[in-house]
Amino acid sequence: MQTNFTSEQLQDPGVAESEKILRKCVHCGFCTATCPTYVTLGNELDSPRGRIYLIKDMLENDRPADKEVVTHIDRCLSCLACVTTCPSGVDYMHLVDHARVHIEKTYRRPLADRLIRNMLAFVLPYPSRFRWALKASALGRPFIPLFKAIRPARPIAAMLSLAPQSVPEPDRSAPPVPTISPRGRVAILAGCAQSVLDPGINAAARRLLARAGIEIAAAEGEGCCGALVHHMGREDDSLAAARRNVDAWTGLIDNGGLDAILITTSGCGTTIKDYGHMLRLDPDYAAKAAKVSALARDITEYLGAIELPEPAAIGKLTIAYHAACSLQHGQKVTVQPKALLRNAGFTVREPAEGHLCCGSAGTYNIMQPEISAKLRDRKVRNIERTKPQVIAAGNIGCITQIGSGTGIPVVHTVELLDWAYGGPRPRQLDGVEPLPSEQAVEAAG
Known part of the structure; x- marks a missing residue:
């Protein structure tokens, strides 16, 4: 992609980096096929390629963000499926990060949007505040239908809908001591x-x-x-x-x-x-x-890189593995979770369209509830087609999001592994009965 930044603009390290990223884009459009918002909305400006054009125009002309730019950048999940797909190595993650900083500095959002964003930034990063907010959410649940009917208040409705009915007590246990010599x-x-x-x-x-x-x-x-x-x-x-x-x-x-x-x-x-x-x-x-x-x-x-003991005979359980975007696209960790689950004795199934985001994406399911719900429902349909007993995932946001759309228990991968290697059975598995394992059958025979 040809760029026309001035030498003065390129003195800004952020602009200089974005210019290098923009120049790698060859307009091929491969990213559109794996972008959840483009697949859902069908709008070119809600694809990585469309957003790249918007960001380029904004930065190149050194102008403040406007409503159109903010609308389409806000709809980006930062799932990074486009980065996995791109044949040219376009670093979209850092480009959209820079665009968001520019938006924050140059665009004044509507009052309701500012208030919700300020509240999220004030509460979510602080466990004690977040715990208090979750406990207080029970007071707001009766008003969810009202909040859904008022467009600026829909993020509040989404937030209340996602809040759990009860909040677990903090884990105050001391770190366990290794049972063998530390390795x-x-x-x-x-x-x-x-x-x-x-x-x-x-x-x-x-x-x-x-x-x-x-x-x-x-x-x-x-x-x-x-x-x-x-x-x-x-x-x-x-x-x-x-x-x-x-x-x-x-x-x-x-x-x-x-x-x-x-x-x-x-x-x-x-x-x-x-x-x-x-x-x-x-x-x-x-x-x-x-x-x-x-x-x-x-x-x-x-x-996946250390030696684990022999797994316990817990029986066969069929698991649908959900690959969180931040794990498969952001960190390129794709093999280890599934291999660990299989080695522990679980039957692992992979849903169709595993590359597409579930719609959680941090606070996306609060700030963009309509798009998020469509992505969640699509993800749940694909998962349920595999007929699993349990869903495994490695990200709390995905666990909460998918769990809000299905009755199948959603459990963190490490909780299943802990159980398989001698730990307690995850509480989410109450009522789920695994098939007898081969070891158990042999022992009974």
């Missing part, structure tokens, strides 16, 4: 939303790692990864979150070392693996952030 040392991101919605996920990861002989180090001062505000274009807030976590993990790296920084929420993993890029211009953090990003691993990446 490695890792940190695990505690996170924000997941720690409130399902603290059992990280608890399962800790148990499984301890049984495999992995020591788990606690990072003092660690917090939200910053993904939520990052995708809102709130650059200062997202970089502050990144610096805080880099400091926390660097403390562990410098005092005893770390083999990996493990993430059980794949959306967070994509952002943490990008810390090196996000902080590349900060002389005090560039090197430290690059080291942190190099150590970041999805939990299934790490488990």
Whole structure:
């Protein structure tokens, strides 16, 4: 793609980077076939190629964002399926990140939009605030039909609909001690939303790692990864979150070392693996952030690289594996989760259109509820056609989103693995009866 930026414009590092990305695009349109919003809406401006044209025009002419640009950029899920598809290596992720920062700096959103975005940024990254908000959501549930009838209030209706009926208690258990001589040392991101919605996920990861002989180090001062505000274009807030976590993990790296920084929420993993890029211009953090990003691993990446004990005889269970976009497209982790589940004794089925997003995408299912619901329903139909007993996923957003559209239990991959290797049966599986395993049949015979 030909660009016409001035030398003065290119003095801005963000513009210079975006210009290099834009020049790689050859207008081929391969990205349109795998873009969830284009597949759903059929509008060229809601495809990566269309958004690239809008971003180019906005940046090249050095003008503030307008309503049209904001509408179509806001509809982007940042699922990154286009990055997987692109034959030219267009770095759409960093291009749309820059566009969102430009929008945040130059466009004044309608009042209702500003209020909802400010509320989400104030609540979701902070577990105590989020827990309080979830408990208070019961008061708003009777008003969901009213909020749905008022267009500016539809995000509130979506938020209340997604809130769980009850909030689990925080996990206050001490990290388990490895049952064999330590074979490695890792940190695990505690996170924000997941720690409130399902603290059992990280608890399962800790148990499984301890049984495999992995020591788990606690990072003092660690917090939200910053993904939520990052995708809102709130650059200062997202970089502050990144610096805080880099400091926390660097403390562990410098005092005893770390083999990996493990993430059980794949959306967070994509952002943490990008810390090196996000902080590349900060002389005090560039090197430290690059080291942190190099150590970041999805939990299934790490488990796939270490030796696990023999699985327990828990019986055969048929699982539909949902590949979270942030895992398959953002991190390119595609083989390990399925291989781990199969090695643990589960029967794994892969739904059609596995590359398409479920519509969760951070706060997308709140801010774009109509498009999100269409994507969720499409995803659920494809999953249910595989006739699974359980759905496995590696991202809390996907688990919540898919769970809102089906009665099939949705369980984090690591919880299933923990159970298969001697941990407790996930509570979501109450009433689900696995078929007898081969070992159990042999023992009974």
